[in-house]
Amino acid sequence: MSQALDIAVVGATGSVGEALVQILEELQFPVATLHLLASMESAGSSVMFAGKKVRVREVDSFDFAQVKLAFFAAGAAVSRTFASKAREAGCSVIDLSGGLEEALSIVPEANPEALDGLKLPVVVSSPSSGAIALAVALAPLRGVLDIERIQVMACLAVSSQGREAVNELARQTAELLNARPLEPRFFDRQVAFNLLAQVGATDEQGHGTLERRLVSESRVLLGLPELKISVSCVQVPVFFGDSFSVSVQSRTPVDVQAVKLALDGAASVERVENDDYPTPVGDAVGQDVVYVGRVRQGIDADHQLDLWLTTDNVRKGAALNAVQLAQLLIKKMA
Amino acid sequence: MSQALDIAVVGATGSVGEALVQILEELQFPVATLHLLASMESAGSSVMFAGKKVRVREVDSFDFAQVKLAFFAAGAAVSRTFASKAREAGCSVIDLSGGLEEALSIVPEANPEALDGLKLPVVVSSPSSGAIALAVALAPLRGVLDIERIQVMACLAVSSQGREAVNELARQTAELLNARPLEPRFFDRQVAFNLLAQVGATDEQGHGTLERRLVSESRVLLGLPELKISVSCVQVPVFFGDSFSVSVQSRTPVDVQAVKLALDGAASVERVENDDYPTPVGDAVGQDVVYVGRVRQGIDADHQLDLWLTTDNVRKGAALNAVQLAQLLIKKMA
Numbered sequence: 001m002s003q004a005l006d007i008a009v010v011g012a013t014g015s016v017g018e019a020l021v022q023i024l025e026e027l028q029f030p031v032a033t034l035h036l037l038a039s040m041e042s043a044g045s046s047v048m049f050a051g052k053k054v055r056v057r058e059v060d061s062f063d064f065a066q067v068k069l070a071f072f073a074a075g076a077a078v079s080r081t082f083a084s085k086a087r088e089a090g091c092s093v094i095d096l097s098g099g100l101e102e103a104l105s106i107v108p109e110a111n112p113e114a115l116d117g118l119k120l121p122v123v124v125s126s127p128s129s130g131a132i133a134l135a136v137a138l139a140p141l142r143g144v145l146d147i148e149r150i151q152v153m154a155c156l157a158v159s160s161q162g163r164e165a166v167n168e169l170a171r172q173t174a175e176l177l178n179a180r181p182l183e184p185r186f187f188d189r190q191v192a193f194n195l196l197a198q199v200g201a202t203d204e205q206g207h208g209t210l211e212r213r214l215v216s217e218s219r220v221l222l223g224l225p226e227l228k229i230s231v232s233c234v235q236v237p238v239f240f241g242d243s244f245s246v247s248v249q250s251r252t253p254v255d256v257q258a259v260k261l262a263l264d265g266a267a268s269v270e271r272v273e274n275d276d277y278p279t280p281v282g283d284a285v286g287q288d289v290v291y292v293g294r295v296r297q298g299i300d301a302d303h304q305l306d307l308w309l310t311t312d313n314v315r316k317g318a319a320l321n322a323v324q325l326a327q328l329l330i331k332k333m334a
Numbered sequence: 335m336s337q338a339l340d341i342a343v344v345g346a347t348g349s350v351g352e353a354l355v356q357i358l359e360e361l362q363f364p365v366a367t368l369h370l371l372a373s374m375e376s377a378g379s380s381v382m383f384a385g386k387k388v389r390v391r392e393v394d395s396f397d398f399a400q401v402k403l404a405f406f407a408a409g410a411a412v413s414r415t416f417a418s419k420a421r422e423a424g425c426s427v428i429d430l431s432g433g434l435e436e437a438l439s440i441v442p443e444a445n446p447e448a449l450d451g452l453k454l455p456v457v458v459s460s461p462s463s464g465a466i467a468l469a470v471a472l473a474p475l476r477g478v479l480d481i482e483r484i485q486v487m488a489c490l491a492v493s494s495q496g497r498e499a500v501n502e503l504a505r506q507t508a509e510l511l512n513a514r515p516l517e518p519r520f521f522d523r524q525v526a527f528n529l530l531a532q533v534g535a536t537d538e539q540g541h542g543t544l545e546r547r548l549v550s551e552s553r554v555l556l557g558l559p560e561l562k563i564s565v566s567c568v569q570v571p572v573f574f575g576d577s578f579s580v581s582v583q584s585r586t587p588v589d590v591q592a593v594k595l596a597l598d599g600a601a602s603v604e605r606v607e608n609d610d611y612p613t614p615v616g617d618a619v620g621q622d623v624v625y626v627g628r629v630r631q632g633i634d635a636d637h638q639l640d641l642w643l644t645t646d647n648v649r650k651g652a653a654l655n656a657v658q659l660a661q662l663l664i665k666k667m668a
Binding site (some may be wrong): 149151153155169170173174177189190193194195196197198202205206207211213215229230231232234236237238239241243245247274277278279280281282287293294295296297298299300306307308310319 | 641
């Protein structure tokens with residue numbers, strides 16, 4: 001049993017922050033004192049942890065020297081402002097915001113060895129939901145495929161954008177079902193019963209920030225710096241659960257049976273046979289694994305593997321991976 | 335002005351059949367007498383055409399020698415039973431069911447010349463919504479790309495499966511919003527706020543019938559019999575409007591500016607610049623064009639073009655294409 005640690009959760013009132021606190025408790029993470037932090041607007045409320053109410057305080061006035069480990073789940077701007085201060089105070093940081101480009105991305109199932117070379121205190125990144133899903137599903141396949149190129153269509157749940165986006169999908173849906181005029185608020189247009197082919201801002205070449213992030217994170221996680229990868233992100237009218245249609249080009253012919261065996265041997269993968277298929281609602285949501293289904297060769301390409309992945313974007317796609325990463329980190333601290 | 339023809343619409347009471355009748359009227363198709371036909375259960379009702387009520391009669395007892403042209407929009411089984419009888423009676427057939435494998439697929443914007451070699455009466459196929467969207471968007475690019483491979487994720491609206499599927503999405507959504515228990519009827523599971531990664535039956539290799547159809551139709555329409563193409567179909571909780579995330583691998587580097595110009599010159603394409611993007615609801619639905627957006631090179635592949643297409647699956651994706659095909663056909667009859 002590891003020694004209990006004083007830790008902080010920044011962004012404790014957001015949906016990922018809430019899931020973090022819940023998973024720390026579920027996994028009996030060795031917490032001595034838990035400090036919950038948020039921006040000024042959200043500070044003052046309380047969150048339950050291990051049967052006690054913990055008050056949420058302002059991150060601005062927190063002294064990070066009080067803790068050995070902090071999770072940052074309050075967005076890129078907050079991470080950029082406070083993560084380096086935390087580290088200077090001797091606190092290791094696990095960032096969930098994607099805002100710290102210099103922080104190494106780690107998924108325990110894919111590149112746990114990346115921690116070995118780092119000196120405490122560290123600043124590491126728990127990557128985007130898509131990169132986690134790809135890493136969990138594809139890392140076990142590195143032994144049976146010679147991966148050259150990956151093509152991903154990411155179908156993102158509205159909860160990836162936080163609680164306001166969840167409320168907006170519910171509100172828009174209710175307005176439409178009641179035949180009332182729709183006035184979009186959180187999204188700039190109708191998201192209910194619709195698909196939005198762009199998530200966040202795009203650059204001059206037309207690629208989204210999240211799309212580029214998924215590319216660079218996947219290369220690191222899979223240890224394939226030369227990997228060619230293309231991503232299109234689409235916002236779908238789903239509350240929880242991200243899904244990914246994935247095609248992998250291999251340099252050698254794909255042995256589907258070997259792929260299935262490798263997936264079956266992976267602890268964080270639940271493979272669904274082709275007489276069925278996994279869905280976000282009903283399978284992935286609330287679960288701690290990446291569901292993999294529709295495992296097949298390309299229709300006319302024996303060097304291609306097609307897959308469908310779905311995962312809980314708040315748990316395995318965010319909070320759970322961060323806590324699993326923290327579990328690796330505390331071994332290093334011991 | 336062409337001579338007016340006696341024509342038949344089989345499956346007149348379905349959503350595509352209804353759209354066919356409406357579009358025949360909108361485009362002032364030269365109809366002398368319109369015969370509306372359906373299965374026994376749907377016969378007896380009436381449909382408005384050109385200001386008059388037209389009674390729907392049973393297809394079983396219809397003599398196809400009365401008409402020169404028949405649209406078949408009543409499913410694969412009906413086409414297989416009656417299309418060859420119609421042709422033997424001297425009636426040309428435009429099949430919308432996908433059930434006649436020997437029938438040549440035609441999209442007027444892509445392969446109108448395919449009609450030249452055929453002798454009247456003909457049996458031709460108006461292909462699936464995905465193949466139509468791909469053909470309309472990619473045919474104009476054959477001059478600026480050397481297309482080697484296409485990767486498609488097709489996000490299909492529930493209306494692709496008819497009126498019952500539309501009602502089921504509405505019903506499931508209402509049940510969920512009212513926190514009532516969900517009992518799936520038309521679909522085998524929850525489709526509201528969910529994604530179903532399989533549409534229809536799959537074969538032993540794991541590919542769906544519709545996925546294989548889209549592949550073979552696209553090769554014919556684009557005149558590229560050797561084209562490598564992979565398709566994944568997903569049922570999305572959208573009522574109307576099919577969308578497609580498409581990656582095209584070219585044998586030569588992609589000139590994005592030339593691609594945009596070629597798309598802008600195509601009559602049935604509406605291109606949306608990258609500061610915006612097209613959506614099924616709000617753009618495509620009710621329109622007669624294929625919307626193309628997010629035109630960009632692959633993130634790290636200058637031989638790749640990424641696109642997002644969206645189109646009205648009932649109009650351009652089905653009924654409108656069939657009527658445009660009929661317009662070509664009557665020139666041949668004149």
